[in-house]
Amino acid sequence: MALPLMALSQNRKLTIQDSARYSVSMIYESVVDMIYLYEDFLEVSVLGYSEFGQAIPILKITDTSSKAKMPILLVGNLHAREFFSSKFVLKFCNEFLFSLANSNGVYPSANKILETYDLYLIPLANPDGLKIAQEDWSGIEIYKKEVDSIKRIGPYSDWKANGIGIDLNNNFDDGNFEVKHGHLFEETPASQGHKGDYPCQANEVRILQDFVDSIVPLLTLSFHTKGDVLFWADKGTHAQFEGLDTKLNTRIANKCGFKMAKVSRNPREYGAGLENYIRAKTRRIGVCVELSPPNDLVAQHPSHMFKTLVWDKCRDMPILYLEELSRLYPSYRYLFLKD
Ligand SMILES: [Zn+2]
Secondary structure (H helix, E strand, O other), X not given: OOOXXXXXXXXXXOOOOOOOOOOHHHHHHHHHHHHHHOOOOEEEEEEEEOXXXXXXXXXXXXXXXXXXXXXXXXXXXXXXXXXXXXHHHHHHHHHHHHHHHOOOOOOOOHHHHHHHEEEEEEOOOOHHHHHHHOOOOOOOHHHHHHHHOOEOOOOHHHOOOOOOOOOHHHOOOOOOOOOOOOOOOOOOOEOOOOOOOOOOOOHHHHHHHHHHHHHOOOEEEEEEEOOOEEEOOEOOOHHHHOOHHHHHHHHHHHHHOOEEOOOEOOHHHHOOOHHHHHHHHHOOXXXXXXXXXXXXXXXXXXXXXXXXXXXHHHOOHHHHHHHHHHHHHHHHHHHHXXX
């Protein structure tokens, strides 16, 4: 009797554990496992390297058809301590890939989504920061002294910046860098609140910005943690979407039980984030998604609460965005043909 090897391999599944705290090496291992399991749909490459030489992987999910697709970008972990964000992107990626080849996956519309979109996922945008926030010095031991000399606000577990003390979501070249001055402002490198000396100073930002320029994603979802809120529009760019951003984000906020932040008014506060760069420079839709409810603490929710606070509530969020975007896009297509 022939062994049903094909069937076995098709039904094998990687599990992204809900309760574990994912380290950088666990994320790398999961990505490698996905390459072997889902080679028909997944292309993985290294987008570039962090300040301390850690790889920043990019995962592209695409089908084999030669039809032109619209690029979509999902990013996690720009902020070091926000562990839920990298795990969310990783788990979504794994479940989506499984659903492409298996009828019992959580995303029955996965194959249909790929008829229209190519998905690009960056689960680990700030590997040095993640390592520091987890006090995981393996591979970056030689930088520990340097890291120790950076102004630290709170324990290592509160570290938000990259390895050289720049807040990556304050370092993009959106045109507001000079005026940017958040409420957690630090003049010099720090564990949070330092925007850098000039835009794109951080390797991680330069790499991400170059990539955005090369694919020009129609929609970018940048995942952070805490708030159950969408930061979806700013005064500088809101009008250019002619209501598309309002309709799209209102629908997703309602479906997922998220609040919608007010349209950000002051570039001094909102500027220089990835979502701001997307809206201002590529004129496409960029949303900062704050996963999990606020708890009035700097400390993150414990790892074991990922399932109840994030996954159960948001697992369909990227799909909902894409389905709603497909519904709205024909009426707004002209916006994106102007340039
Ligand atoms: Zn954040």
